Amino acid sequence: MxxxxxxxxxxxxxxxxxxxxxxxxxxxxxxxxxxxxxxxxxxxxxxxxxxxxxxPGLINAHNHASMSLLRAFSDDLKLMDWLDKKMLPAEARMTREDVYWGTTLGIAEMIASGTTAFADMYVHMDAVAQAVLDSGIRASLTRGMVFLEDDGGRRMAEALNLIDNWTGAGDGRITTMLGPHAPYTCPPEPLQGVIELARKRQIPLHIHLAETIEEGEKIRAKYDQTPTEYLHELGMFHDTHVLLAHAVHLNESDVALLRGMRGGVAHNPVSNLKLGCGIAPVRELIEAGVTVGMGTDGAGSATTLDMFAEIKAATWMQKLKHGDPTVLPAEAALRMATIESAKLLAIDHEVGTLEAGKRxxxxxxxxxxxxxxxxxxxxxxxxxxxxxxxxxxxxxxxxxxxxxxxxQTLHWEEIKREATARASRLVEGL
Ligand SMILES: N[C@@H](CCSC[C@H]1O[C@@H](n2cnc3c(=O)[nH]cnc32)[C@H](O)[C@@H]1O)C(=O)O
Ligand SMILES: [Zn+2]
The missing domain is CATH 2.30.40.10 (Urease, subunit C, domain 1)
Known part of the structure; x- marks a missing residue:
């Protein structure tokens, strides 16, 4: 022993x-x-x-850890420009090794700022899993899937490989989810397939939702629905654990649709502030009984993975939005960053509070x-x-x-060397 x-x-x-x-x-x-x-x-x-x-260690409920290689590379842009013109071209160059070292850099920052578990959505997820295994941190991993072209089932196959090969690895430190990227990158047919599979195999889902006004306009033009209605009608909130990242632009009836859902919302206040997205209806969601945890999103947008910054931003934003400093008090914000986030990762039976018997x-x-x-x-x-x-x-x-x-488990000099060299190659000429 x-x-x-x-x-x-x-x-x-x-x-x-x-x-x-x-x-x-x-x-x-x-x-x-x-x-x-x-x-x-x-x-x-x-x-x-x-x-x-x-x-309890802090739990980052929404991240793309490898994007730490793209920290402070492309700031002060609109989300869709940032994503299409900067992130996606840089990401297209990323090799498996780049993702391993980018993730390890992100994990180093998380360990150094008190995060003990994170939810991650990215590509080359076997490299992310290896970095989680090697570092000793805990994570819920998903292969993010954009379905804008026919890829012959490649993304889905990679997603299932991750689930089949890595679930439970590292003495249970690694858990997995299925990750359709967002309503605007997932048309109804492939998305419905993912939802059905998730229900059949009881695999949780992790997806971006209602991050920007532009997203709402796109989904309205295509389907005459809000992004939340779109997911709801496809059956996503029916008997499946769902981790929703952002959920900024929800109206009253969207919040009502989420009432009673399994899983909940990962609030990403620093990213939402910095991208000018808006203030998520955290109070309304909590009042509706929806679990609200906290995440950073990738360092490519948030620029830092420090959960203490999220805790502050979350409470300040709610106080400002409601013109009332009693909204989201300190203890509630700390709960969001610990036990509530643990619920989103479906690991609250093991972590999130300090109690005899827990990890x-x-x-x-x-x-x-x-x-x-x-x-x-x-x-x-x-x-x-x-x-x-x-x-x-x-x-x-x-x-x-x-x-x-x-x-104690990471070698900082090596991380520094690898991350620096790889990061400059990824952004060259962009
Ligand atoms: N490009 C991959 C999917 C990658 S999943 C994770 C993706 O989320 C992207 N991402 C990071 N932050 C955000 C955000 O705030 N909103 C939407 N997407 C984001 C990130 O750049 C990355 O491409 C494919 O074609 O299948
Ligand atoms: Zn994200």
Missing amino acids: KTLLIKDCMILTMVEGEKPFLGDIWIADGRIAKIGPSIEEEADRVILAKNRVAM ADLILIDLDKPHLLPVHDIHALLAYSATGADVDTTIVNGEILMHQRQF
């Missing part, structure tokens, strides 16, 4: 109704075995965590900083004052991936 004891930290379990307390966490064989005020157990390794907060996915945040003193309200301090750089230790499945800000 492999054991780890974390001593003397402020523990935030994120279990509804539980107050923060000073205590210890004993981890055995990758799971939280005991958590409480004072634990006397032998352990292979002890971390003295005085002045640190232990909380040990947690982070330690160093409070010994000028901007984190004094500690009146720990939720407010973490949501409004902390940044990813305050994360000291990142643990997934009981394995230490970063300690005292030093990577």
Whole structure:
């Protein structure tokens, strides 16, 4: 049995109704075995965590990690221009190895800023899975599928290969979904096929929805429906777990259509702000009982994968939209970035809160900083004052991936060398 004891930290379990307390966490064989005020157990390794907060690792519910290679390459453009003129041409050059190193760069940033699991939609997904396996992080992976041309079933075959070959790998760290890219890139016929397959095999779906006004106009012109109505009519919300990214432009009846859905919405506030997309109806969705988690989207648009930036942006945007600072308080935003995102990835039975029996996915945040003193309200301090750089230790499945800000599984010099060279080749002349 492999054991780890974390001593003397402020523990935030994120279990509804539980107050923060000073205590210890004993981890055995990758799971939280005991958590409480004072634990006397032998352990292979002890971390003295005085002045640190232990909380569940953050869960990034929508990402394209490999796009970290395209960070700060093409900013301040409209989404459709950005995608068609910059991202897609650069992505067309990406090899399997580029995706491996791009993903590893993204994972390094996530581990360094306290993210322990992410949902990813991209291409060359076996390379993404290998990067997840090698780094020790947890992920829900999907091969994003654009159906704008007949590819003889190639994309679908790749998507199913990922599911068949990688589901459950890395001691269960890898899970998988099917990923039709978006309403505007998926016509009814292929999309219906994906939905039927997902229902038959009970595979969750991951899709972009209603990100821009232009998307709404396109779908209106083609089908005389809102993007949400389009997915609903094809049967997507009938007995299938669906992870919806963005969901910015929903009207009242769209929100009503999502009522009772399995899965929910990944809110991506920084990307939505930066692309000028709009403010998602987070409060209305939550009031309708829809699960709302949080993600960054790729660093190609968001420019950072720091979930602490998303937490701040999410609450600020709701407060501004409603002209009311009581909307989306600190604790609710932290829940969105942990347990609610875990529900979207369908891994909330294993992670998302600190409880005995769950997988040990947690982070330690160093409070010994000028901007984190004094500690009146720990939720407010973490949501409004902390940044990813305050994360000291990142643990997934009981394995230490970063300690005292030093990577334990990744080799930073090698990542830097590979990512730099590959990134400049991808954008040359674009
Ligand atoms: N191009 C592939 C599908 C890739 S899936 C992931 C895609 O999502 C794209 N993407 C990244 N961010 C966004 C976003 O905010 N909205 C829509 N698409 C995005 C990304 O550039 C990438 O091409 C195919 O032909 O099958
Ligand atoms: Zn996206």
